[in-house]
Amino acid sequence: MSRQAESSALAAAPPGAAPARWTWSVLAAALAAGALLPQVVTSTLAITLLTQAVIGGILATAVGLLIRQAGLVSFGHAAFFGLAGYFIALPARHGLWPAEVSIVLAVAAPTLLAFLLGLVIVRIPGVAFSMLTLAIGQAFHEFALRAREITGGEDGFAISLPRALYGVPTEIFQRPQSMFVIAWVALVVILFGLHLLTRTRFGRVTAAIRENEERARFLGYQTVVPRALVFALSALIGAVAGTLFALYNAFVSPEMLHWSLSGSALIMAIVGGTKLLWGPALGGVVFFFFKDLAGDLTEHWPAMIGLTLIVVTVALPLGIGGALVRLLQRLRPAGGRTHG
């Protein structure tokens, strides 16, 4: 019960309010910080890890959005992440169309697919939904494994990208220093967009549907399409992460579609705190670095992560983000306000 009271402290900003001026300053500050970071941090290793962490953060944001806005827990978001990768890689491998087109498709196709799937599966509640997404994700994974002639099977393959994309040298997407800025901007823009979205009617209505689908219907709302849209939006964000990942690594493999990746994304989202918009992204970054550090320290990193997961979730059930917010509120009882 106590959690409910706490979580209400984290609940969304007042309804309908226009974004306050401070949110714009936060946006500007976040963008500037991202642009400056590569200037300050000179270690390529650190930047490349940061880049990958931020991409992980975007994927976690996708999963977190679905939990937060629709109450749906996806075990299959790797599907959208990986599909984006294959949408870039396969046309290049088989010489179908220019990479510029592929990149657009890589984001658009998983989104559309998710919307159509969503129309069918968002009706299915609870754990069954998770298992369905898992099944769908695994179906793609399985396909990528088996359609060896098309996809290269479990070994995956390197993506041959042209020298320039949209007139920008491809190099930009593969140098950690520049890719970090791109990924960071993407993350900030996504978070900000979602922040605005939760204040719209769409955001509020989907929250209501999440809370009580039946009553929403009896208030005159069609409840399937909005949830399918949230699912699609979440897939879109996952696909953006996948696109960035594929461009950066210039390599795809069925692992990008595997449920263990979906699982990691879910872990990141929850560790970060799904009540907060930026919680999952934070969780993504923290988890990435923690895993990296643990792997560096000991061969027993899985146990270390396992123990940490247990301790963190028992101690901070609202996630790192939730804990931070509470800390801030305690320090500044008057002004503790959070991003919706």
Added chain:
Amino acid sequence: MSELLGFRAVEAGYGEARVLHGIDLAVGENERVAILGRNGVGKSTVVNTFLGVARLRAGEVRFRGAPQRSLQHFTAARAGVAVVLQGRHIIPNLTVRENLLLGAAVRRPGAWNLEGVFELFPVLRERADTPGTALSGGQQQMLAIGRALMANPALLVLDEPSEGLAPVIVDELAVVLRRLADGGTGLLLIEQNFGLVRRVAERYYALSKGQIVDQGRLADLSLAKLKEHVAV
């Protein structure tokens, strides 16, 4: 007369919020006590407190005179206190019969058994093998009451038991509760239907904003006071 349930300076609430501010009350064997008060004053929280659902922040809760260190959900039942919860709380995937049997999970010796409950609410017998939640609202209320009776409690706590019951059934309920009390069962009744309260209870506590603002014999309750507490 020994005390079955006692509150001493109880403060309790949910999360950080405090709802009860220093409640003292006692229900003894054979006693028929009512808690009166408007919506939201904390009547159900009194129940939730001794059930360990709301958090006890200060003070003391006693069952049969024994102070309770930690209030588990099941402590009350084991002390012979059965509760009809507000909102019924019928267990969905169990049949009517199973819901009733569950009420006998901890059971004191006594007269109430399946037969007795079926006698009291014949419709439950008719529908004994349907899922409890397939009953109509009022039928579920009967089930909730029957389930509490199955324990043969020393103290029966009812949180708005008349809700959703047809008037004739409320009449019957009044008779049953009187009969119970005559048989030695203590009663703690939280009720908005003053007709029922009047027929059942002999003593009352009036609650307002989490505090007991008045108490006494029901017979002595003046109309003015009644208006004030229950806002008739």
Added chain:
Amino acid sequence: MLLQTLNGLVYGGLLYILAVGLVLIFGLRRVVNFAHGSLFMVGAYVGYAIATHFGNFWLGLVVSVVVLAVLGVFLDAVVFRPLQREDPIVTVLVTFGILLVLEDAVRTIWGKDFLSLKPPAALAGTVQILGESFPTYRLFVIALAAAVAIGLSLWLRMSRIGLFVRASSVDRTTTAILGVNTDRVSVLVVAAAGVSGRVSAPVLALSPCMGRLILIDSFIVVVVGGLGSFSGAFFAALIIGQLHNFGVVYLPWAATMIPFLLMVGILIWRPSGFAGQHV
């Protein structure tokens, strides 16, 4: 044909025995227990260690049952109970943490190599069925699964404790208010869940990730059967076992997809699975 059907029963039986534990824990704690696979794995390893050390398969079985019961009780007390009021999804994370820790522990104790355990001498041979030989141990697995299925459903339907288990699986708080010590009930259940996977060792190779590898199949069984439903899980396991076998024979290219497709189909047709009324 008959033999293939029997094989389907064996795999279905294994899945069922494993799924029972998941169903129990899901029912009682509303937790999708990722650690379940690793309990299964620990059971197999402990059984292996005892069986190879003392040369007695049955002793291994008994000891691993005890060890798992203790482990189950421990996990319930330390993890599931404190978290029972949290969002189930948070608890899932914890069970995943347990999975990682247990896998690593087993890897550290028994090494990374695969191990294999032979069936006990009495069950090591084959029996002739329709002129073909069929491993005795496999028949034993089928019998055991049937015994578990019957015993369990009788226990849950008929006994008082069974009633408590079913009740607290839908509404813990109310059940507790009625006087049932739900913690004690769940200790029992988690212990039973831990035991469930032990039998498979002579069929499957022992490796620290063996639990993970069979977990998804058993999740499918649980979901298709209708969460929290034992009879549903029983039928789902039977069907998936058969589909697995005949899929391999008649639709080899799609065999691995069949359980998933079945799940998608069933859930779209009946969102709460075969037997579930509520999710």
Added chain:
Amino acid sequence: MAETFAIEGGGLTRRYGGFTALDAVDLAVPDGEIRGLIGPNGAGKSTLIDVLSGRADDWQGSVRLRGADISRLSAQQRRRSGLARSFQRTNVFPELAVREQLEVASWRAETPNVDEVLHEMGLAAIAHMRAADVSYGDRRRLDLALALIGRPTVLLLDEPAAGLSMKESMALAELLRDLASRWKVTVLLVEHDMDVVFSICHRITVLHLGRVLAEGTPAEIRSIPEVVTAYLGSAVE
């Protein structure tokens, strides 16, 4: 048919397996009327409301709203045509603030009247609280408030006074009477609180074992012996 009714059900039947909860019930409520629907527990009152509001999935008969056949419309379409309902088991949005959920409800309505409803239902003081944190009685009022948003033309109310204190029940009765005249809303009221029913209903339909047992003015109903013994008991004293 000459007269058009605000809400009208014909031959409404609903079965659960072998059990007939609603057996060819005809019901017609004229515009602006407050119609009481009473009957013993399990008579089929909630079932009738479910059928009228589009909650039941498997039923026979026809439902008309101001003469238009809405039998095939979904719940949300019915609500958008002006048919609103409340629930016997409270059915609100637990994690949303009281005001917030009324606002969400208002976006689908032509006449958003959040403040009015907050005020009328006495919820203004707790407008900022999450529904999960308010008392049972408040939650019941919120449930009713959600139905009142947008000034629906027909209101189906399932025991709105249950769980309310006596004073509040009477205030609710006043409010309903008031709304019926001010908003011209037609009300079908299921209620076991006879004080409320007898004080505001123009006519009353008595349901028993899934059939209509009687229909008439409050005075008529009170004088039917079967109704008194089967249902009213001491409530007519």
Added chain:
Amino acid sequence: QETIKIGVPTALSGTYADLGNQAKRAVEFAVNEVNAKGGIGGRKLEVKVLDTEAKPDVARKQAEKLALEGYKILTGTIASGEGLAMAPMLERWDALYVVTINKADALTGANCVPRVFRVNHPDEQDAAIVRPWLGTRKETKWAIVAADIAWGRNSGKSFAAAAKANGKELVGEFYPAFGTNDFAPYIQQVKNSGAQGVWIALAGRDAINFATQAKQFGLLDSTFVAGVSFVTDNTVKTLGDTSKGIWGIINYSSTLDTPANKRFVEAWKKAYNGDEPTNFEGETYIGMQVIIQAIERAKSAKPLDVARAMSGGTFDTLYGKSQIRAADHQMVQPNYFGYVGAQGGKLRPIITTTFAADQATPPPSGECKMPKL
């Protein structure tokens, strides 16, 4: 003096953890050996192992990390996919990768890059010896059970070709999914097919599950069973008696009769209390031999210099003298066939047929267009 840093991105967790562990042991053994002698030119070797979970994208990340931390000489990776993911990045990282376990032909074929060298046997080398070996067998009806992954499919294909060339009849081909738990339906079908011999291309857990279950069904006793990557030291250790009499390709065995190998096995046994090196340990050790000798020859540990020394060079390995072809960076080495039997009181793969390097190593496929270093 600065140490020479060797990076080992390998599987320490997951299904391939047992292989990763062997790779790690072999590298560490070689490094200790060198360091005990004072290092290479006075420079000690230093190893860092990171877990790749046998996933290509993780492998890429961990290899990058190793390279950026200065561990630019990489070896010991397990899955072919990992190798393929790392290969295109080596240039950017200024690193070098010596393949000791990946079997995909592409690494030294279509996807060859100047900084990848392979010392173990790719699929095509295994395929090359199946045909002559099969000619010596009397069984005429064969079935194939191979993992449904690139490696298994390749092996199946080349076995089918070999069978055809030898006039054998193929009565069944089965490709169970990787990670199959229950092989009973396949075993049943093999039994029904009337095969006298079965060719198995299953590895690790799959191999063990298959063998255990096949034994229970009596298949191992009634049918001649042979395979690739099936008769490994590890499978034998796990399966014990069950594996007795199974035939297969042996890429490396601790029983190899070369002076270098005898020395190696002795030292290894001393280091790892009596254990004999497994095939993967032997092969990874060979990789280390090549690395060490190349560094010595280049008098530099810079990846580019080392790579130049490797390409086309001939090295002392456990097999004897072996050359790394300049054309595709594949090492030319012998390959073996044998069966599991008791030797020296222990169950182990015993070599019966040796195929000399020229016979065992097909010429460069021509798919590799090796750019200049």
